[in-house]
Amino acid sequence: xxxxxxxxxxxxxxxxxxxxxxxxxxxxxxxxxxxxxxxxxxxxxxxxxxxxxxxxxxxxxxxxxxxxxxxxxxxxxxxxxxxxxxxx
Numbered sequence: 001x002x003x004x005x006x007x008x009x010x011x012x013x014x015x016x017x018x019x020x021x022x023x024x025x026x027x028x029x030x031x032x033x034x035x036x037x038x039x040x041x042x043x044x045x046x047x048x049x050x051x052x053x054x055x056x057x058x059x060x061x062x063x064x065x066x067x068x069x070x071x072x073x074x075x076x077x078x079x080x081x082x083x084x085x086x087x088x
Contacts, residue, residue: 001062004086006027008035013034014073
């Protein structure tokens with residue numbers, strides 16, 4: 001499974017970023033601009049995911065998503081995640 005994500009430390013950014021995504025904004029560019037995760041500098045690219053280390057809520061949401069879907073916000077101990085499923 002491959003995905004990109006945007007890690008947000010405040011819920012205030014969730015709605016504006018989701019609106020931008022729904023209006024066709026580039027997910028990778030939004031990750032570079034807003035993600036609090038070091039992967040943000042790489043467009044939010046998580047690469048191949050090790051499913052054994054993902055929180056159960058994130059894993060379940062990814063398993064229900066189709067390639068290209070953006071899911072979230074999903075909460076983890078790191079913050080709020082917006083995740084785009086890139087491949088299985």
